[in-house]
Amino acid sequence: MHLRRDIRIMNCRETRALFSEFYDGELNQEIAQAVKGHLAECQECREEFKNLKKSLKILKKLKILEAPRNYVNLKQKH
Amino acid sequence: MNHVELNLIVSALEGDSNALNELFSQHQKYVFNIMLQLTGDTARADDLTQETFLLAFRKLHGFRCQSSFRTWLSRIAINLFRLEFRRKPKHLSLCLEEIRIPSHQDNPERVVIKSELQWCILHNLQQHLPNKYREVLVLRDLHHLSYKEISEILGWSLSKTKTCLHRARQMFRQQFINNKCKAFADDYLCICEGILEL
Numbered sequence A: 001m002h003l004r005r006d007i008r009i010m011n012c013r014e015t016r017a018l019f020s021e022f023y024d025g026e027l028n029q030e031i032a033q034a035v036k037g038h039l040a041e042c043q044e045c046r047e048e049f050k051n052l053k054k055s056l057k058i059l060k061k062l063k064i065l066e067a068p069r070n071y072v073n074l075k076q077k078h
Numbered sequence B: 001m002n003h004v005e006l007n008l009i010v011s012a013l014e015g016d017s018n019a020l021n022e023l024f025s026q027h028q029k030y031v032f033n034i035m036l037q038l039t040g041d042t043a044r045a046d047d048l049t050q051e052t053f054l055l056a057f058r059k060l061h062g063f064r065c066q067s068s069f070r071t072w073l074s075r076i077a078i079n080l081f082r083l084e085f086r087r088k089p090k091h092l093s094l095c096l097e098e099i100r101i102p103s104h105q106d107n108p109e110r111v112v113i114k115s116e117l118q119w120c121i122l123h124n125l126q127q128h129l130p131n132k133y134r135e136v137l138v139l140r141d142l143h144h145l146s147y148k149e150i151s152e153i154l155g156w157s158l159s160k161t162k163t164c165l166h167r168a169r170q171m172f173r174q175q176f177i178n179n180k181c182k183a184f185a186d187d188y189l190c191i192c193e194g195i196l197e198l
Helices: A012-017 A019-023 A029-041 A043-059 A071-076 B003-013 B017-025 B028-039 B042-062 B069-087 B110-128 B131-142 B147-154 B158-178
Strands: A002-004 A007-009
Touching (some): A029 A043, B069 B147, B110 B158
């Protein structure tokens, strides 16, 4: 990673290593801009990031279920 | 920790059973779902949730309010899950790659397939992710906990949490690609037949 005209330039490996934090909005503005900049120029990384988002969208389709019984009352019997 | 929670904890510690009930009731659904997502097995999740609350009840007097109640309870739950998996290694179930369902619009099995999507996600979590990656993925992407809270629950540094989450997500995604999920492959072989509508 290096600086060029106040913009951080990153290669594919560096960018992909930050995908997870980028997705979560955990990167500082400068690094996030660098990731965005790389994604704008690199189709392969765009595809990779798209796949990451897709898989997490699938994961989030897992239903949250109601608890099958009341565990609090069980506790009080002990 | 907010005032309401703090008051409940103080009252519970002073023996107020209503406060204790309310405090624990607020987290039943959360603990059960974590256990289900970690084990993939309703009966085991039920047992482990019960154990979590029993243990939390016994340990409550030692709770020092240094973290939120949810963090403290989650730590108990995760430790019980880890202990359970050391005692009884996970059972082998049918592998996703072995399932093929014909793909056409009038397939009467589509109703079944919708519930299979839930199975498919749980299966990928259970069979293809090591426990530590499953733990971090479940806490972050299904329960939206912060990196800091996850670090406290799992007993990891912030840096380890970030690294493991990154690897967990990569591994989870790769399984869908390897299994030719509809969302990732034109020549898909997956069981949900595109109902994901991504």
